[in-house]
Each structure stands twice: as C-alpha cells, then as structure tokens.
Amino acid sequence: MPATVMNTTRNATAAPAVSVTGLRKSYGDKTVLDGIDLHIPAGSIFALLGPNGAGKTTTVQILSTLVSADADSGRVRVAGHDLATDPQAIRAAIGVTGQFSAVDGLITGEENMLLMADLHHLSKKEGRRVAAELLERFDLTDAAKKPASTYSGGMKRRLDIAMTLVGDPRIIFLDEPTTGLDPRSRHTMWGIIRELVRDGVTVLLTTQYLEEADELADRIAVLNNGRIAAEGTAEELKRIVPGGHVRLRFTDPDAYRSAASALQVATRDDEALSLSIPSDGSQRELRAILDRLDAAGIEADELTVHTPDLDDVFFALTDTTGTVPAQTQENAR
Ligand SMILES: Nc1ncnc2c1ncn2[C@@H]1O[C@H](COP(=O)(O)OP(=O)(O)OP(=O)(O)O)[C@@H](O)[C@H]1O
Numbered sequence: 001m002p003a004t005v006m007n008t009t010r011n012a013t014a015a016p017a018v019s020v021t022g023l024r025k026s027y028g029d030k031t032v033l034d035g036i037d038l039h040i041p042a043g044s045i046f047a048l049l050g051p052n053g054a055g056k057t058t059t060v061q062i063l064s065t066l067v068s069a070d071a072d073s074g075r076v077r078v079a080g081h082d083l084a085t086d087p088q089a090i091r092a093a094i095g096v097t098g099q100f101s102a103v104d105g106l107i108t109g110e111e112n113m114l115l116m117a118d119l120h121h122l123s124k125k126e127g128r129r130v131a132a133e134l135l136e137r138f139d140l141t142d143a144a145k146k147p148a149s150t151y152s153g154g155m156k157r158r159l160d161i162a163m164t165l166v167g168d169p170r171i172i173f174l175d176e177p178t179t180g181l182d183p184r185s186r187h188t189m190w191g192i193i194r195e196l197v198r199d200g201v202t203v204l205l206t207t208q209y210l211e212e213a214d215e216l217a218d219r220i221a222v223l224n225n226g227r228i229a230a231e232g233t234a235e236e237l238k239r240i241v242p243g244g245h246v247r248l249r250f251t252d253p254d255a256y257r258s259a260a261s262a263l264q265v266a267t268r269d270d271e272a273l274s275l276s277i278p279s280d281g282s283q284r285e286l287r288a289i290l291d292r293l294d295a296a297g298i299e300a301d302e303l304t305v306h307t308p309d310l311d312d313v314f315f316a317l318t319d320t321t322g323t324v325p326a327q328t329q330e331n332a333r
Pocket residue numbers: 027032050051052053054055056057058059208
C-alpha cells in the first residue's frame with residue numbers, strides 16, 4: 001500500500017490535469033509499471049522520483065502518447081481526454097521535453113523555433129513573433145542566429161523548453177530537466193519551471209535529484225519497482241520515515257535535569273544540556289511535549305524540530321528488496 005497523504009497544496013480543488021488509475025506496462029515478461037495511480041491537480045508541479053530503471057520515463061512516455069500501455073491497463077486521462085480513445089486531443093494539449101533533446105544542432109536557435117512554429121501551423125508572421133518572444137523570455141536572443149550545436153547544455157535545455165511552448169501547452173512533461181546542468185543553470189531552470197506554473201501550466205517532471213523535488217514540487221510520488229511507494233508533499237513524505245525528533249536546549253542545568261525527568265523518553269546530552277525526543281514533528285506531538293514541560297513549570301531556551309530529509313525518504317522507500325520497511329508503513333497510516 002503506498003503512503004498517501006491528504007492534498008493541502010494550491011489548486012487542490014481544480015480538476016486534475018492528469019488522472020491515472022491502475023496503469024500497467026510490461027516489456028516481454030518484465031513488468032515495468034505494476035498498476036500505478038496518479039492524480040495531478042491542474043496548475044501544480046508534480047515530481048516523479050525514483051532510482052534508475054524505476055519506470056519514470058516509461059510513465060512519461062505513456063502519458064504523452066509516445067508508448068502504449070498494456071491492453072489490460074487501467075484508465076488514463078490527460079487534460080480531460082481519455083488516452084485510449086482520444087490520444088490526438090492529448091497531443092494537442094501537452095508539451096514534452098525528454099532526456100534527449102529535440103533541438104537540431106545543425107540549425108540556429110531561431111530556425112529551431114521557426115520549425116516548431118511551422119509544425120504548429122502558425123502563419124509566418126505569427127511564427128516569427130512567437131519565436132522572438134520566447135527567445136527573449138529564455139534569454140536566447142543574443143544566441144538566436146548561432147547554430148544550436150554551439151550552445152551550452154543549459155542553453156540547449158532552455159531552447160528545448162522554448163520550442164515546447166510554441167504550441168502553448170497546458171500540461172508539460174519534463175523528463176529529467178536538469179540532469180547534467182551546473183548549479184547555476186539548474187537554478188535558472190527551476191525559475192523557468194516555477195514561472196510556467198505561475199502562468200497556469202501543469203508540470204510533471206521526473207528527477208533523480210531529491211533536492212529538485214524538494215525545491216519545486218507541490219507533490220511527489222516515489223516510484224520503485226513499478227509501483228508508487230509513497231505520495232505526498234515533501235514535508236509529508238519526510239514525516240513517514242523514522243528519524244524525526246524534537247531537540248530542546250537549556251542554559252540552566254536545573255531546568256535541564258527537571259526536563260529530563262519530566263520527559264522520560266528523551267535522549268540526554270549532559271554536556272550540551274540538550275534533550276532529544278523522538279517525534280514525527282506533528283502539532284499533536286509538539287503539544288504533548290510542551291504540555292509536559294508546562295506541567296513541570298519548565299521553559300526550554302530553544303526548541304527545534306528535526307524531520308528526516310528526502311534522502312532518508314528515498315533510501316527508506318527504494319531499498320533494494322523493493323519493500324517499504326515495516327516501521328515506515330506503520331508511520332504512514
Ligand atoms: N523499449 C523498451 N524495451 C524493453 N525494456 C524497456 C524499454 N524501455 C524501458 N525498458 C525497461 O523498463 C524499465 C524502466 O525504464 P525507465 O526508462 O522507464 O526507467 P527510469 O525510471 O526512467 O530510469 P532512469 O532514471 O535510468 O532514466 C527499465 O528496466 C528499462 O530497461
């Protein structure tokens with residue numbers, strides 16, 4: 001059972017941009033997707049996180065109509081259209097940039113853009129206007145007349161997304177959008193993705209970077225062995241793995257000792273005068289700790305909540321046996 005947590009993020013009430021139930025895909029006798037469910041609210045950023053070979057690209061390929069799902073697969077709706085009966089309407093509503101860029105290195109950035117405008121049947125005049133506007137928006141105007149093969153990795157990614165936007169898609173699939181980019185280009189790309197969503201676009205991105213999912217995504221699904229191992233906001237996912245604790249620090253040794261006896265489960269650090277209490281960081285648990293301190297008439301000088309980071313989540317949920325540790329499942333309920 002995947003760990004699912006209630007959606008409290010923006011646009012939670014909007015009709016889902018992507019809705020998937022029981023999606024299956026096998027290559028020969030290898031099951032790549034073993035019945036996955038995804039519900040992506042319109043206007044949000046959704047990250048599909050998982051180790052190599054988990055099935056992230058396959059999911060994107062199916063949702064973007066490039067690869068077909070198994071015949072006995074469940075239901076997929078993208079932008080309100082049924083994948084089985086109306087793939088053409090889905091194609092018209094989406095944009096895809098993959099790990100292997102659509103950019104043609106032999107022609108200039110501007111020519112790549114104009115080619116896309118032609119593919120979308122824009123008039124010559126409209127095509128030139130849209131190309132110039134997008135090249136400007138993605139800071140490529142100065143390089144527009146140069147062959148794309150001379151562009152840096154970051155410039156090529158920006159051109160790739162600009163080309164995708166020529167068709168004005170409402171949903172964009174980004175397969176590992178920042179793989180191979182340096183930190184500055186990665187941050188630029190994050191800014192671009194956030195801007196797309198501000199304009200009302202829905203983004204589904206795949207990534208192997210936990211930091212990227214943490215930074216960008218409204219919701220994250222961790223894919224492992226063809227199944228969704230857990231789904232929720234970054235904060236919610238961090239709460240389902242063990243390791244979270246509340247730390248209390250004191251300057252007064254008497255207060256420290258009183259607190260240690262009032263909170264019997266605490267791990268003591270007598271030198272630092274600090275106590276560490278296992279906690280999921282929830283309001284309920286914090287209140288229980290504070291109530292105990294209040295009842296004993298003690299005030300801590302500092303209280304910090306430590307939640308596991310996404311690395312902990314990733315390792316806990318994508319262990320090599322493919323099973324979620326029992327304790328994690330328990331905490332997720
Ligand atoms: N056309 C294909 N024929 C056979 N097997 C395939 C095909 N495409 C993908 N697979 C297999 O499906 C599994 C999932 O691949 P997929 O590319 O979706 O994973 P991924 O999560 O995107 O991995 P990565 O992070 O390495 O890109 C892999 O074991 C892969 O070998």
